[in-house]
Amino acid sequence: MRKVKFIFTALLAGGFYMAQAQQNAKPEDTEIYEPVPPKVTPGKIEYKSAPSDAIILFDGKNLDAWTSVDNGGPAQWTVGGGILTVKKGTGNIETKQKFNNYQLHIEWRVPANITGTGQARGNSGVFLASIGKGDAGYELQVLDNYENKTYTNGMAGSIYKQFVPLANPSLKPGEWQTYDVIWTAPTFNEDGSVKTPARATVIFNGVLVENNVTLLGPTQYIGKPSYSIKHGASPIKLQAHGDKSEPISFRNIWIREVR
Numbered sequence: 001m002r003k004v005k006f007i008f009t010a011l012l013a014g015g016f017y018m019a020q021a022q023q024n025a026k027p028e029d030t031e032i033y034e035p036v037p038p039k040v041t042p043g044k045i046e047y048k049s050a051p052s053d054a055i056i057l058f059d060g061k062n063l064d065a066w067t068s069v070d071n072g073g074p075a076q077w078t079v080g081g082g083i084l085t086v087k088k089g090t091g092n093i094e095t096k097q098k099f100n101n102y103q104l105h106i107e108w109r110v111p112a113n114i115t116g117t118g119q120a121r122g123n124s125g126v127f128l129a130s131i132g133k134g135d136a137g138y139e140l141q142v143l144d145n146y147e148n149k150t151y152t153n154g155m156a157g158s159i160y161k162q163f164v165p166l167a168n169p170s171l172k173p174g175e176w177q178t179y180d181v182i183w184t185a186p187t188f189n190e191d192g193s194v195k196t197p198a199r200a201t202v203i204f205n206g207v208l209v210e211n212n213v214t215l216l217g218p219t220q221y222i223g224k225p226s227y228s229i230k231h232g233a234s235p236i237k238l239q240a241h242g243d244k245s246e247p248i249s250f251r252n253i254w255i256r257e258v259r
Contacts, residue, residue: 025223030161031151042169042205045178048105050254057095057236058084058253066093069133069237077240083109086124086240086247093240094130098233101258104128104181109249110144112174118150119143122173123241124248125160128183128200130237131218131229137237138198139219140179142248145170157209159200160219165209176251177205182258185233186215192230 050056057065060082066075069092076090110122122144127137139160143150145168152158156177157165171177182201189195197217202210217225238250 027222030153030220030222030224032153032164033151036152037155037165037168037209040167040169040207042171042207045171045176045205047107047252048178050105050252051256054254054256055097056254058250060251063093065095065097067096069094069130083249083251085249086238088240088242088247091240092134092237094127094235094237096235098235099129099255099257100185100233102183103256103258104183104236105178105252105254106181106250107176107178107252108142109176109251110173111247111249112172114144114173117148119154121148122248125239125241126179126181127237127239128181129185129198129231129234131231131234135221135239136229137218137234138200138215139239140181140200140202142239144173146172157202157204159202159210159213159215161221162216162219162225163210163213165202165204166211167207167209169205169207169209171205179204186227188227188230194227197227
């Protein structure tokens with residue numbers, strides 16, 4: 001009995017110290033700076049039309065496929081000239097439709113007149129699965145990293161704070177860039193434990209930067225990731241980061257479901 005009591009007390013103490021450590025965590029605890037991914041000059045980037053079986057999420061005309069994350073109302077970002085641009089103060093947007101496994105194509109552009117440094121230089125994100133308000137979900141980072149140093153697991157092409165990109169094929173601000181993503185959603189057991197973790201492959205401007213990586217859980221700004229939220233099919237979310245740099249634009253967004 002005394003042995004059982006000791007083990008129980010030890011488990012309680014261990015849980016307490018783990019909770020304390022998480023509570024005292026800082027953003028820089030999970031930042032990686034070395035090694036730096038090699039710079040790669042990508043081939044010519046061309047507008048890639050959607051295949052016949054694709055679901056068009058943005059064709060340059062309207063935001064009918066999107067909704068506001070904050071209030072569930074209409075998405076309020078700006079549409080003009082075939083381009084979707086973050087509108088400051090309106091928050092993140094996400095697709096009305098939910099997805100499990102898919103192939104995603106999305107094009108994005110950092111303004112030519114971008115200012116700021118580090119994470120405050122064209123910051124946005126593509127959440128491959130949105131699982132709540134704010135920045136809850138699995139983020140593929142969007143950032144100007146043409147000549148902008150930051151922590152390597154926060155560069156463009158990174159699975160934010162989890163996987164450093166294999167290369168840096170970033171183009172100059174003002175040029176359109178592309179992500180092609182293969183996403184395999186996580187699955188869960190009845191008790192909420194992970195049955196199979198999420199996986200992602202990312203091709204950035206025609207260059208492989210994430211090779212079927214196994215995610216450790218939803219991405220987090222502070223603390224280590226873990227699968228603490230059981231979920232099913234989820235929307236895709238675009239981030240309005242809220243920093244002072246010029247807003248990011250997107251175009252030509254389509255998806256093919258993989259069954």
